[in-house]
Amino acid sequence: MTAPAAAPLDNGRVDLWLLRQPHPDxxxxxxxxxxxxxxxxxRASACRRQTGGFLYASAHIALRRLLGAYLGRPAADLxxxxxxxxxxDQPHGRPTLSxxxxxxxxxxxxxxGMVLVGVAADPIGVDVEQVPRASTVRVCSTAVHPDERAEIEAVPEALRRAAFGQLWTRKEAYLKGLGTGLGRPLAEDYLGADESAWPPGWTVVDIPCGPRHTAAAAVRTDALTRTSLRWIPIESLYAGGTVDLSARAA
Incomplete structure (x- = not known):
């Protein structure tokens, strides 16, 4: 495939891309x-379910084609x-290009069934999760920051699963942006309802992605100037397909 023209990113700009796994039909x-x-x-072939292998493969094809488009390089060369x-200090921090x-x-x-990719000129972490079960909320809420736990417990029960899911994706996005992942204690950082108390030097945004999922991005900048959200059509991941960076924002 011919390399696309490069599309450089400006500081403070974040591009977010969503891909929904289609029904087999x-x-x-x-x-x-x-x-x-x-x-x-x-990794794709090791997934025990065919749907899991399809999701993993489509996510990584999408990532490669997106980065190839931004950099003006063939996706296979990355x-x-x-x-x-x-x-x-072990080599399992934030992913990067060599x-x-x-x-x-x-x-x-x-x-x-949902893929999220974030691309920026600054360090970034993104996370998308299926809305958790009530039992997951009860177990996992004991591990988060005490103020976050109090906020979740104050949410009406009918809304608590989605509220905790949004908190969790903010937290995972931030920890991925740091490069620690879940190796850093979940209770150490506050990412609850009070944005003024979020970690300094970082901007965190909630991402709308439908009723079954919650998602968030965390970017190491306090001067976020532009955020765009676009959907990737599955057809762009077939042979001969390309990801259109000029697609209209969602």
Whole structure:
């Protein structure tokens, strides 16, 4: 595939991309797996359910084609690496590009039929999750910041699952942006309803993505100037397809 023209990102700009896994009856083509490396292909084939393999493969094809479009490089030429973890200095921190030189920052998340990719000129983390069960809320809310726990307990029960899901995705997005992931205690940082108490130097945004999921992005900047949200059509991940960076924002 011919490399697209580069589309550089400005500081303070964040581009967010959503991809919804289609119903099997709505799949009209075949995913182009030729751009994935050996480890990505192995991970996709190792998924015990066919739907899980399809979601993993489509997420990574989307990531490659997006980054290729931003950088003006063929998607298959991209090589990924990990930065050192801030907690232990081992190479399992934020993902980065080793080829070409990392001039953009990115983050990928996928869960239960939904994919979210964030691309920015500043370090970024994104997270998308299916709205949790009530039992998950009861168990996991004991691990978060005490003020977050109090806020969740004050939410009417009918709304509590979605409220906790939104809190959780904010928290995971921030920890992914830091590069620690869940290696950092969940109770250490506050990402509840009071935005003024969120970690300094970071901007966190909630992302609308339908009634079954919650999503958020965290960017290491306090001067966010523009956020765009776009949907990726599954057809753009088939052989010969391309991701249109000029697609209208959702």
């Amino acid at each position: 709505d799949i009209t083509g075949t995913l182009d797996l030729t751009e994935l490396d050996e480890s990505e292909l192995a 090589r990924f690496a990990r930065q050192p973890c801030p907690c232990c 080829v070409p030189d990392p001039s953009v920052h990115f983050s990928l998340s996928h869960s239960s």
